Every structure is written in C-alpha cells, then in structure tokens.
Amino acid sequence: MVEIVVLVKRVPDTNARIVVDSGKVDLSMVKWVMSPYDEFAIEAALRHREATGGKVTALTLGSADCDKILKDAKAIGVDELVRVWDDSWAEMDSNSLQSVLSSVILGLGAQVVYCGKAAADTGAGSTCPGVAERLGWASISNITDISFENGIKVTCPFDGGSAKVAIPLPAVISCDKGAFKVRKPNVKGIMMAKRAQVEVRSETAPASTVSVVNQSAPPQKAEGKKYNSADSAGEVARLLRDEANVI
Amino acid sequence: MSETIVIAEINNGVVADVTAELVSAVIAFGGSPTIIVPCVNSSIADGAGFTGAGRVIACKGPMFASYDAAGWANALDAVTPAGSIFVAASPRSKDLAARIAARRNIPVVQDVVAIDGSNLTSPVYSGKAMQTVNASADVVVSVRANIFAAAVSVPADVSVIDQSGDVLTAVEELLARSSERLDVAEANIIISGGRGMSSPENFSHLERIADVLGAAVGASRAAVDTWDDIPHGMQVGQTGKTVNPNLYIAVGISGAIQHLAGMRSSKYIVAINKDADAPIFQYADYGIVATWEETLPILEKSLAAMM
Ligand SMILES: Cc1cc2nc3c(=O)[nH]c(=O)nc-3n(C[C@H](O)[C@H](O)[C@H](O)COP(=O)(O)OP(=O)(O)OC[C@H]3O[C@@H](n4cnc5c(N)ncnc54)[C@H](O)[C@@H]3O)c2cc1C
Numbered sequence: 376m377v378e379i380v381v382l383v384k385r386v387p388d389t390n391a392r393i394v395v396d397s398g399k400v401d402l403s404m405v406k407w408v409m410s411p412y413d414e415f416a417i418e419a420a421l422r423h424r425e426a427t428g429g430k431v432t433a434l435t436l437g438s439a440d441c442d443k444i445l446k447d448a449k450a451i452g453v454d455e456l457v458r459v460w461d462d463s464w465a466e467m468d469s470n471s472l473q474s475v476l477s478s479v480i481l482g483l484g485a486q487v488v489y490c491g492k493a494a495a496d497t498g499a500g501s502t503c504p505g506v507a508e509r510l511g512w513a514s515i516s517n518i519t520d521i522s523f524e525n526g527i528k529v530t531c532p533f534d535g536g537s538a539k540v541a542i543p544l545p546a547v548i549s550c551d552k553g554a555f556k557v558r559k560p561n562v563k564g565i566m567m568a569k570r571a572q573v574e575v576r577s578e579t580a581p582a583s584t585v586s587v588v589n590q591s592a593p594p595q596k597a598e599g600k601k602y603n604s605a606d607s608a609g610e611v612a613r614l615l616r617d618e619a620n621v622i
Numbered sequence: 623m624s625e626t627i628v629i630a631e632i633n634n635g636v637v638a639d640v641t642a643e644l645v646s647a648v649i650a651f652g653g654s655p656t657i658i659v660p661c662v663n664s665s666i667a668d669g670a671g672f673t674g675a676g677r678v679i680a681c682k683g684p685m686f687a688s689y690d691a692a693g694w695a696n697a698l699d700a701v702t703p704a705g706s707i708f709v710a711a712s713p714r715s716k717d718l719a720a721r722i723a724a725r726r727n728i729p730v731v732q733d734v735v736a737i738d739g740s741n742l743t744s745p746v747y748s749g750k751a752m753q754t755v756n757a758s759a760d761v762v763v764s765v766r767a768n769i770f771a772a773a774v775s776v777p778a779d780v781s782v783i784d785q786s787g788d789v790l791t792a793v794e795e796l797l798a799r800s801s802e803r804l805d806v807a808e809a810n811i812i813i814s815g816g817r818g819m820s821s822p823e824n825f826s827h828l829e830r831i832a833d834v835l836g837a838a839v840g841a842s843r844a845a846v847d848t849w850d851d852i853p854h855g856m857q858v859g860q861t862g863k864t865v866n867p868n869l870y871i872a873v874g875i876s877g878a879i880q881h882l883a884g885m886r887s888s889k890y891i892v893a894i895n896k897d898a899d900a901p902i903f904q905y906a907d908y909g910i911v912a913t914w915e916e917t918l919p920i921l922e923k924s925l926a927a928m929m
C-alpha cells in the first residue's frame with residue numbers, strides 16, 4: 376500500500392489586501408485559506424490513491440488555527456490529518472521548516488509527497504526540492520499533469536516547452552495548476568471532515584539563521600503618462616526607445 | 623565572512639547574461655565570487671570571467687546536458703566551496719538553489735530584488751509586500767534578473783573539474799512546445815492579451831508586434847480559460863507564470879490583482895485598454911485609453927519604423 380503525503384499550508388486569501396504597519400505586515404484582518412496550489416497537490420494525491428490504492432495523509436506545519444485547512448482537505452477525500460507544531464516556533468527559515476517536515480514525512484513512512492508549486496505567501500517553491508534532497512529522494516517541480524500506467528509519468532516544463540518525465544519513487548512532486556481540477560466536497564465529505572481528528576506531532580527544529588528584519592509596502596511607481604487616443608501609440612513607441620531605453 | 627559563489631546561469635548551452643548581474647549582486651552582499659559553470663563542454667566557461675569576480679571553475683559532466691534536480695545539485699555541491707551561493711531566480715535555478723541549501727543544511731532565500739550586505743529583500747504575498755531578511759550565516763540566494771547592473775566581462779582563468787552524476791528522472795517524451803515562440807518566462811519583452819481581445823484569432827495582432835520586438839506573447843487567465851487555442855503556458859499571473867521583463871505590454875487586460883501578481887515587477891508597463899478606469903492604468907508607465915483595434919496597427923507601424 377502506498378503511503379502518500381500531501382503538504383498543505385494556511386495562507387492569507389490571495390484576494391486579501393495586505394496592510395503594512397510600522398515595518399510589519401498586519402494579517403489580523405485577512406481571511407485565511409489553503410494555499411491555492413496545494414489544492415492541485417491534493418488532487419494529484421487523490422488520483423495516485425485511486426490508481427494504485429494507498430492512503431493519503433495531509434500534513435501541515437502550523438498552529439492550531441491550521442486545523443481548518445486540514446479539515447478542508449479531509450472534506451475532498453484525504454484519509455488522515457497530521458499537524459506538527461511547537462509554540463516556540465515563531466519564525467522558521469527554509470532549513471528549519473524543511474528539516475521538521477522531512478522528519479515527519481519519514482515518520483509517516485511515506486513513499487511519495489505531493490506539495491504546491493509555491494506557497495502563496497512565500498512564493499518560493501523551495502519546499503519540494505529541499506525536502507527531497509534531505510530525504511535523498513527524486514523530485515520534480517511544477518508538474519501540470521500525472522499518469523500512473525507503467526510507473527509514474529508527469530508532465531512538466533522542460534527547455535522552454537514541456538516534457539513527459541518518468542519519476543521513480545520515493546519522490547517529492549510539486550504541482551502547478553495545469554490539467555488539475557479541484558474537487559468540490561460532497562455532503563458525506565463535509566460530515567466526515569467535521570468528525571475528523573487531527574493528530575498533532577512535535578519535532579525538534581534546528582535554529583533559524585535567516586530572520587525577518589522588516590516588511591514594507593511595494594515601492595510605489597511614479598505616476599505614469601496616460602493618453603486618450605490611439606494616435607499616441609507612435610509617441611509611446613518613441614518614449615519606449617528614447618526615455619525608457621527598453622527597445 | 624566565508625567565500626561567496628555564483629553558479630552561472632546556462633541557457634541554450636551558453637552562459638546567460640544574468641550571470642554578470644549575479645556578480646554585482648554578490649558585490650552588494652560584500653563578496654567577490656568564485657564562478658562555477660555547469661557544462662558539458664568546458665569552453666563555455668571562457669565567457670564567465672567578470673571584473674570583481676575571482677576564479678572560474680567549469681564543472682563538467684554529461685548530466686548537465688539536461689536538467690535533473692538531484693543530479694545537478696549533487697555534482698555542483700561537490701565542487702562548490704563552503705560559503706554563500708548565488709544563482710539566478712529562474713525556475714530551474716530556484717529548484718537547484720533549494721536542493722543545494724538543503725544538502726548543506728543552510729537556508730535558501732528566493733527571488734531577491736535588493737541586497738544590502740547580509741540583508742536580502744524579496745517580494746512576499748504575491749508582490750503585495752516586500753520583506754527584508756538578515757542572513758547571519760551562509761545562505762543560498764536566488765536573484766531576479768534585470769535588477770542588478772551587469773559586471774564587465776573579462777577574460778576568464780578557467781579550471782576544469784570533471785564530475786559524474788546519477789540522474790533520477792528520465793525524460794520520456796518531449797511534448798511539442800505550445801508554440802515556436804519564446805516562452806514568457808524567458809523573454810525580456812512580453813506583449814499579453816486579455817479577454818478584451820474578443821477572440822483567439824485576434825492574438826495574431828499581438829504576434830505581429832512580438833515579431834517586431836523579439837517579444838513573447840502572454841495572456842490573462844480569462845483569455846486562457848475562455849479560449850482553448852490560448853494555452854495555459856502563456857498565462858501570466860498568480861496561477862500562471864511570474865515574469866520580470868524590461869517591458870510588459872498589456873492589451874485588453876483589466877489588471878486584476880492575480881494578473882498583477884505575475885507582472886507588476888516588470889521594469890516598464892504599457893497598458894492599452896478602452897476603459898479609462900481599468901486598474902491596469904495605475905501600474906502603467908505609459909497608458910493608452912483606446913481600443914486595441916485602433917491602437918495596435920499604429921503601434922506596430924511605429925515600432926517597425928524604429929527597429
Ligand atoms: C485564485 C485565482 C487565481 C487567478 N490567477 C490568475 C492568473 O494567474 N492570471 C490572470 O490573468 N488572472 C488570474 N485570475 C483571474 C483574475 O481575477 C481576472 O479574472 C483575470 O485576470 C481577468 O482577465 P482579463 O483582464 O483578460 O479580463 P477582464 O477582466 O474581463 O478585462 C478585459 C479588459 O479588456 C478591456 N477591453 C475590452 N474590449 C477592448 C478593446 N476592444 N480594446 C481595448 N480594451 C478592451 C476591458 O475594458 C477590460 O478592462 C485568478 C483568479 C483567482 C480567483
């Protein structure tokens with residue numbers, strides 16, 4: 376039986392306005408959701424289970440507030456919910472975060488891990504290759520489709536186009552939107568999610584050596600030039616050459 | 623401080639221009655980098671000498687013919703001295719950065735756009751905020767293109783190290799490129815169309831301008847979702863590609879927050895939209911309030927006359 380883990384992270388809704396106050400992002404008013412690409416990772420994990428049998432465990436690193444997204448994952452079909460947390464973990468760098476995730480993944484006996492292409496807050500895309508390296512596993516990032524006949528084959532960007540790539544297990548696979556359609560929870564799923572238990576684990580985390588100094592609003596662009604007629608396209612072309620120097 | 627290292631960006635088998643920018647990034651970090659060139663043929667490393675940088679190491683091996691995360695990280699890690707490592711923030715090199723960082727149990731900071739000593743700034747929350755972090759120990763950093771000035775090229779003093787490496791993934795089949803065009807993620811100039819283009823056939827007007835400029839053609843999600851002929855690979859934005867070109871021309875695109883997330887860091891933005899209140903105009907350096915039907919022919923003619 377294949378042990379499948381899917382990583383999910385709680386992030387501010389991507390529609391939320393991000394307010395910066397005295398050098399810090401103020402997230403007290405935002406709505407929180409599962410990071411959008413993680414929904415595609417769940418879809419890939421569920422397809423894997425359907426193709427080969429097995430069990431899907433959703434794993435998050437975060438405080439008790441994150442139970443909600445684990446239950447959202449349960450409602451669309453994952454089997455087990457695991458959360459790892461220690462109240463002393465305020466701010467973690469990638470090394471600390473991946474070290475904890477890797478230990479839990481090993482502890483769960485996983486053979487394959489699915490995660491999002493990039494978390495909506497960090498935008499980094501570090502977790503898939505980083506966790507795979509720690510585990511000594513194969514990895515492939517930003518897949519847009521997957522099939523399970525004759526081993527696992529994924530579609531992913533390659534040399535400016537795309538390619539079908541065979542990947543051996545164990546592996547970590549990060550998911551882009553591509554052909555993945557996110558399932559809607561059905562009534563039974565929602566009922567199961569309500570009753571579902573989240574298993575909380577603890578781990579030791581190495582100290583972080585990267586720490587946040589300051590957060591700020593993105594630099595305001597100088598007000599642009601605005602024209603009200605199509606004829607100005609000639610003038611804009613000239614400015615792109617003479618003022619902006621970009622052509 | 624320990625050593626600093628630049629892993630050269632390789633594109634189509636040659637050292638890409640962004641490598642010279644990485645040298646300037648390391649200088650801002652307070653270092654003078656050793657340059658490592660992953661290659662199949664070590665002669666390409668001759669193009670990797672820069673003022674302000676130190677020695678050049680060509681890391682040569684057959685696995686560099688095509689990308690495999692584990693194979694590349696393994697081979698490059700073996701020839702890279704201890705220290706902080708800088709790569710370009712391309713999808714492939716970000717992947718590599720995370721692998722090498724994990725291998726060394728050091729953190730990685732991605733998509734850096736400003737460096738002041740060991741303070742590194744990158745966008746967070748899809749570019750809705752900027753975050754500066756301090757690295758108190760060795761770190762792997764990916765740096766966005768088109769931000770740091772390019773260091774000056776000088777003749778390189780290259781030493782070659784042969785590496786072998788196992789690859790874990792196997793390419794089974796190359797799928798046709800969605801088009802013969804440049805990918806938006808690789809382009810310095812992008813012209814994108816949105817729902818305002820009314821039909822996929824009308825993207826030919828964008829392609830003609832792209833041909834004049836050597837640009838890539840992109841699209842909004844509304845265009846990709848509405849028309850099968852506009853593939854997902856062209857989508858710019860939060861669920862599409864993040865781009866950072868010198869010039870981004872948005873045509874018939876309203877400027878939704880999710881589209882902005884993928885392109886707002888473009889150096890110059892031109893918007894063509896018939897609605898004067900479209901949000902895209904707040905981000906445009908040059909905005910034209912008119913229909914594309916009227917505007918694009920004039921733009922094409924003017925650009926063609928200049929090139
Ligand atoms: C979770 C999530 C993720 C998303 N990810 C993305 C993403 O990655 N990328 C993305 O782009 N969107 C994304 N979206 C969708 C986004 O919210 C917008 O719906 C989308 O960007 C709108 O595309 P558009 O500007 O082409 O269309 P519209 O908003 O319909 O705008 C069309 C524009 O064309 C103009 N126009 C019409 N006719 C003409 C004409 N003849 N000449 C000139 N102008 C004309 C109109 O004035 C209008 O401003 C996402 C949404 C969600 C919820």
Ligand SMILES: Nc1ncnc2c1ncn2[C@@H]1O[C@H](COP(=O)(O)O)[C@@H](O)[C@H]1O
Nearest residue numbers: 382435436490491493494499500501502
């Ligand atoms: N704290 C976390 N808990 C669980 N999964 C995470 C966490 N952080 C990142 N991930 C996973 O890794 C993916 C990429 O995150 P990142 O590397 O930060 O861009 C996310 O989409 C998640 O699937």
